[in-house]
Structures are given as C-alpha cells and as structure tokens.
Amino acid sequence: MTGSALRVGIHDLAFATAHQVLDLRELAEHHGVDVGKYYVGIGQTEMSVPAADEDIVTMGAEAAAHIIARHGSDGIRTLLFATESGVDQSKSAGVFVHSLLGMGEHCRVVELKQACYSATAALQFALGLVARDPRERVLVIASDIARYALDSSGEPTQGAAAVAFLVTADPALLEIEPVTGLHTDDISDFWRPNYLSTALVDGKYSLAAYLRSLEGAWAEYGARGGFAFDRFDRFCYHQPFTKMAVKAHDRLAALAGSELDREQRGAQLEASLVINRRTGNSYTASIYVGLLSLLEHDEADLSGARIGFFSYGSGSVSEFFSGVVQPGYRDLLRRDADRRALNDRVPIDVERYRRLHEDVDAVLGEDYSTAAETPGPFRFAGVDDHVRRYERA
Ligand code: HMG
Numbered sequence: 604m605t606g607s608a609l610r611v612g613i614h615d616l617a618f619a620t621a622h623q624v625l626d627l628r629e630l631a632e633h634h635g636v637d638v639g640k641y642y643v644g645i646g647q648t649e650m651s652v653p654a655a656d657e658d659i660v661t662m663g664a665e666a667a668a669h670i671i672a673r674h675g676s677d678g679i680r681t682l683l684f685a686t687e688s689g690v691d692q693s694k695s696a697g698v699f700v701h702s703l704l705g706m707g708e709h710c711r712v713v714e715l716k717q718a719c720y721s722a723t724a725a726l727q728f729a730l731g732l733v734a735r736d737p738r739e740r741v742l743v744i745a746s747d748i749a750r751y752a753l754d755s756s757g758e759p760t761q762g763a764a765a766v767a768f769l770v771t772a773d774p775a776l777l778e779i780e781p782v783t784g785l786h787t788d789d790i791s792d793f794w795r796p797n798y799l800s801t802a803l804v805d806g807k808y809s810l811a812a813y814l815r816s817l818e819g820a821w822a823e824y825g826a827r828g829g830f831a832f833d834r835f836d837r838f839c840y841h842q843p844f845t846k847m848a849v850k851a852h853d854r855l856a857a858l859a860g861s862e863l864d865r866e867q868r869g870a871q872l873e874a875s876l877v878i879n880r881r882t883g884n885s886y887t888a889s890i891y892v893g894l895l896s897l898l899e900h901d902e903a904d905l906s907g908a909r910i911g912f913f914s915y916g917s918g919s920v921s922e923f924f925s926g927v928v929q930p931g932y933r934d935l936l937r938r939d940a941d942r943r944a945l946n947d948r949v950p951i952d953v954e955r956y957r958r959l960h961e962d963v964d965a966v967l968g969e970d971y972s973t974a975a976e977t978p979g980p981f982r983f984a985g986v987d988d989h990v991r992r993y994e995r996a
Contacts, residue, residue, distance in 0.1 A: 612774035617669035621653040621763040624948035633953045646845035650883030651763040654976035660699045661981040662765035663746035676706040683725035684714045685745040685887045720916025722887040729770035737772035747886030752801045760844045762883015766891040783924040784824025793917035820923040832859030836908035839893045841915040845876040874901035906930040
C-alpha cells in the first residue's frame with residue numbers, strides 16, 4: 604500500500620502489432636542457418652514487419668483505441684507515450700494518437716525514452732499522478748519497432764508491437780505494489796545514434812549487461828523490503844527474444860537460492876513468452892506484451908497471484924517490481940481479438956521484408972505518400988513539407 608490504503612495499478616491492457624509477418628524459417632533459409640537457432644536457440648518463430656503505412660503511431664493508436672472504446676476518454680488528463688522509435692525529435696508521438704482518437708484538449712501528452720525501460724517509467728509516473736489524486740486516469744502507450752541492420756546478428760530479434768494501458772485507482776486488472784528495486788549503469792551495450800535508423804549492439808555484452816542489471820535491481824528490491832523469491836507465483840521479464848527471459852529467470856532463481864527445477868521454473872514463465880515469440884522484440888512494449896500473454900495463456904486462474912517484473916532498457920536502466928492480479932481479470936481480456944491480430948497478419952517473404960527495410964532509409968528527409976497497404980484502422984499517409992500525416996484507414 605502507498606502510505607494510505609489507496610490501491611493503484613493497471614485497470615485495462617490492450618495490444619496491437621504490425622499487419623505483416625515474416626516466418627523466421629524463411630530468414631534462416633536465406634542466411635543458410637539451421638532454423639533451430641532461431642526457433643529454439645533464441646526462442647523466436649516469427650517477427651511482425653510494419654507495412655509502409657504503419658509505424659509506432661498507427662500501432663499505438665490501434666492498441667489505445669481498444670481502451671478508449673471500453674472506457675471512454677473523459678477524465679484522461681495525461682497520455683504518456685513510451686518509445687525509442689520516435690518519429691520526431693520534438694513532437695510527441697502521443698499527440699498524433701491523441702488527435703486520431705479524438706481525445707479532449709485538456710490533456711498533457713508527453714513522450715518518454717530510455718531504451719526498453721521507458722514504459723515502466725511511464726507506469727511509475729502514472730501511479731504517482733493517481734496516488735496524488737485518485738480521480739486521475741492516465742493512458743500509457745508503449746509502441747516500438749525493433750530494427751537492426753540487414754544481415755547483422757540482431758536481425759532475427761527484430762519485431763514490432765504496441766500496448767496501451769489505463770492506470771487508475773482501484774484497478775480491475777493488476778494492483779502494482781509499492782516496493783521497487785532500481786539499477787542504472789552508463790554502458791554501451793545497445794544504442795541508436797540520431798543519424799541511424801537501425802540500432803547498434805554489442806550482442807554478447809548486452810546479454811551479460813542485462814543479467815548484471817537484474818542482479819543490481821533485485822539486490823535493491825530486497826534491501827528495500829521486497830518479497831522473497833518464493834512469494835512470487837509468476838515472473839515477467841523484458842523479452843528482446845524469449846530465450847533471454849529464460850536465462851534471466853534461471854539467474855534470478857540461482858541468486859535467490861531457489862530449489863525449483865527447470866520444469867517448475869518454466870511453469871512460472873512460459874505463458875508470458877507465447878505472444879513475444881510471434882511478434883519479435885517490441886522494445887519498451889515487450890514486457891507488457893509479456894504480461895498480456897501471461898494473463899491470456901496461463902491455464903491457471905491467476906486471481907490473487909503475485910507477478911515479479913523485471914524491466915530492462917539498454918544503456919542501461921532497470922527496475923524490479925511486483926503486481927497482484929485482480930479477481931475477474933479474465934473478463935477484461937480480449938483473447939479473440941489478440942489472437943486475430945497475430946493470425947491475420949499477412950505473410951511476406953524475405954525479398955519483400957528486405958525491400959521494406961531498405962525503403963525506410965531511402966525516404967528519410969524527403970516528402971512522399973505511402974501506398975495504402977495496412978488493413979489496420981489507422982495509417983501513416985506520408986510526409987508533406989516535413990510534416991507527418993496520419994489518417995483513419
Ligand atoms: P548470435 O551470436 O548469432 O547467436 O546472436 P549465438 O551463436 O549466441 O546463438 C544463439 C543461441 O542459439 C545459443 O544459445 C546457441 O547455442 C543456440 P545459448 O547458448 O545462448 O543458450 N543455437 C542453436 N540452438 C538450437 N539449434 C541450433 C542452434 N544453433 C545455435 N541449430 C544474439 C545472438 C542474441 C547476440 C543476437 O541475436 C543479438 O545481437 N541480438 C540483439 C541484442 C539483444 O537482443 N540483446 C539482449 C539483451 S539487451 C536488451 O534486452 C535490450 C534491447 O531490447 C534493446 C533496448 O533496451 O532498447 C536489445
């Protein structure tokens with residue numbers, strides 16, 4: 604509890620992804636790599652690939668539209684847009700979404716960035732606003748497109764997805780508990796200079812950095828009175844690729860001296876990996892895609908279950924925190940719509956994927972119109988006089 608008896612947390616959570624998909628079997632064949640390396644070694648089977656008229660705004664708007672359709676936008680006075688795939692150095696991507704969704708003008712709209720961590724910063728800032736005034740409802744959108752250079756080692760870990768969640772008092776989905784553990788370290792494991800559209804990464808170092816940061820955040824979480832490992836029912840990690848979450852959970856269990864075997868550890872984690880395995884990395888959205896996956900795919904009734912979260916963003920900042928699933932959570936899920944969002948993506952081949960990848964760089968700095976491709980509800984129409992144009996599809 605936050606000093607008073609006020610309960611704060613996530614009231615509703617919605618998902619969207621890009622409308623095209625590349626099976627990693629095709630990428631493996633293209634590179635002459637055994638598909639087992641992608642399917643099993645890194646734990647990814649597909650990646651979402653945005654069409655030419657999709658980006659973080661269209662995905663973010665699609666996810667947030669589910670929230671607005673159910674709860675309305677009245678009283679939402681803050682919209683936080685977390686991303687590291689920003690479309691403008693000055694204007695928040697959230698302002699485009701605010702407009703596309705017809706939200707009221709009495710609203711503060713801000714973009715946040717710290718690699719894959721920023722959605723968790725947005726969650727914590729939102730909780731602070733609600734704790735100060737329980738009437739506040741804060742809309743958080745996390746939307747990202749993971750892009751590495753063609754033919755680089757990071758290529759099979761690309762992907763795209765968005766989540767939107769509403770942060771309120773007396774949340775219906777997940778109460779967030781107050782104790783957190785933090786860790787910041789100035790390192791160059793993964794970054795994207797302003798002049799590049801693809802990220803640079805020191806792959807093996809980034810894995811070690813992620814695990815070191817987990818140790819640091821977990822240590823502070825414990826020192827600040829956090830729950831012991833055996834008080835958690837499930838875990839949810841940032842998922843650059845799903846095998847990373849498995850490695851992280853093994854490390855945490857070892858740190859905590861847990862005697863759970865591999866199968867028992869897997870049961871605490873597996874359901875959180877189902878959706879990410881098919882979208883690919885969605886950077887800052889990925890841990891909350893993991894939460895949605897857990898709630899939708901775990902066969903057990905998770906009412907009252909405590910989930911441990913580890914949110915990591917390269918560079919690096921991380922946080923360990925916890926939440927308790929609320930009774931009745933299943934009634935809030937959009938299982939069928941989320942399944943359709945994955946199953947109805949248009950399959951593309953490697954040739955088209957590579958052309959789309961190269962086109963992003965080709966059009967930088969020029970005015971252009973995009974072809975109408977996306978079957979989604981919002982589209983990026985192009986750039987006029989350096990101004991981005993969005994429309995309802
Ligand atoms: P790599 O060097 O090409 O792959 O790139 P590898 O040789 O390490 O193989 C990967 C795994 O596949 C290994 O398993 C192999 O044994 C296995 P492991 O030993 O790690 O358990 N393998 C096979 N398994 C089954 N059948 C086979 C087979 N062959 C091999 N036939 C790497 C891997 C992850 C480094 C690369 O994809 C990369 O650079 N990815 C991008 C960086 C990344 O995702 N880092 C994660 C930590 S940093 C982070 O999470 C932040 C981030 O999301 C960004 C942000 O914060 O904004 C990235």
